[in-house]
Amino acid sequence: MEIKFSEQALTRANKIIARYPQGKQKSALLPLLHLAQSEFDGWLSQAVMDYVASLLTIKPIEVYEVATFYSMYNMKPVGKCLIEVCQTSSCWLRGSEEIVQHIKEKLNIEVGETTSDGMFTLKTVECLGSCGTAPMLQCGANFYENLTTDKVDELIEKLRTNGESSSYLRSLEVNLES
């Protein structure tokens, strides 16, 4: 498969690149990697990273070293819905461990694993700035807060039918349209 942005994504990429001063196009790297991740199944393969390098006329290594530094870029395939549960202090104080345990049992996977149908991946993450509404999880661009095990059940059912939330950008577009 040839790696290439859709017409729409390419327009967006060029708009992003144009924000930065002449000769500083490398600044667009992080936003472009977000865009690439949402275009290509929620993760960054080497071919995708090489493509981004070509858009910015930088060396592929400059993309690899950046992509591997930041936790939001997935270096391997993930499920359609990436569930990220915060495990830092404020969430732990209000029961995040129970939430993680519940999801593990419900989906029959460990943290870091993907369900066999490729639907869900479970991850634990550090503080997402939602401590006042703890415990919480993020799926796509959406924050789900003040969680209880019942709410998690509801959410998983909803995601199972709606799908498509592994990308931070794509779920935003879905949201805005609905």
Added chain:
Amino acid sequence: MGRKLLLEHIDVPGIETFEVYRKKGGYASVEKALKTMTPDAVTDEVKRSGMRGRGGAGFPTGMKWSFLDRKSTKPRYMVCNADESEPGTFKDRYLMEKIPHLLIEGMITSSYALGANTSFIYIRGEYMYVLQILEKAIDEAYAKGFLGKNILGTDFSLDLYVHPGAGAYICGEETALLESLEGKRGNPRLKPPFPAIAGLYASPTVVNNVETIAAVVPIVNMGGDEYAKIGIGKSTGTKLISASGHINKPGVYEIELGLPVEEFIFSEEYCGGVWKDRRLKAVVAGGSSVPILPTELILTTAKGEPRLMSYESLSDGGFATGTMLGSGGFIVMDETTDIVKNLYTFARFYHHESCGQCSPCREGTGWMEKILHRLHHGHGKKEDIDILVDVAKKIEGNTICPLGDAAAWPVASAVRHFRKEFEEAVVQESLLVNG
């Protein structure tokens, strides 16, 4: 009721739109500054206000602005730090989500004062939906002539962009943020040179927190001297506090600096007391990086005076018996809290977030996590407690950026104030072994 300068209109329906925000007096500071004041006069008001940076370090904002190299022929940049990743802190998100135009107004007025014609808001990538809210508000501001060429018919022009990060606490450190904004790994830079001389693209740059920039709006509107009358002593103005943990009413509160800590925790106006009718055990008052304090020391200083929510009062007693206001991330723990486990969650966080450039931080945070994991799971040894403190001591002051210190302080303070719990964690193990 305390005085509100930032959140006064937060509950007005539609306040996220330009129209309603404007009707409530929004963008007055831009009109005042651009039409009636010189850039230096704006900086002077900020200086006189005594306002200290709200991102965590508490450095006086006016002074920081005065360091900006105004002789350089390079373009100047104003960068807003919206990376907000300090555990326990969520005030910037609240402000940007609910009242985005306040930040944009602050960015315009501040950029004018600093002579920046291109400015950036660097927002943590996980806040992608907030980025979208900001971009929508920015589009409105362009359409109404508050951004772009010749704002309000003056010769000041400004382009404002929002730039997403991608998950890295370290990018909140201002030089790591600038590296990241240049499309690199978020490795903090050696200082000097400071950003005021060589920041973004090696140009003179000011980096300020979201709340700091928002506070420039009331400062310009009311004048620095008036602002300085609010608050207490050198802690002028109001502060947003993110309250979380075992309280009845978690959330973001705007307080006038100087409010007694006891009132903040127990009054209905703020946290509403400890949940489930339990007793208070400990508080982390300023985000995960500051020393933890037990009940008696958070409510009163070692001298027996009531502890106040201010830079000076919270740090009264130094690290022996005090803490810091930091980012205002106020985490409350009830009597059932396992302090060792809580510290473990912090240690895991810092190990995960260390950028890895300095060996004391890279290795030391890993050691601390490992030892705390061991203690928490009942496999600790008696020596572990002292090794833990020793590792923390060896990180402190020996690194490029303050993340190392931020990882060390919570450890040192938790052991200082709750040593018994660490010892019990070890004893439990020996009971298991011998029993």
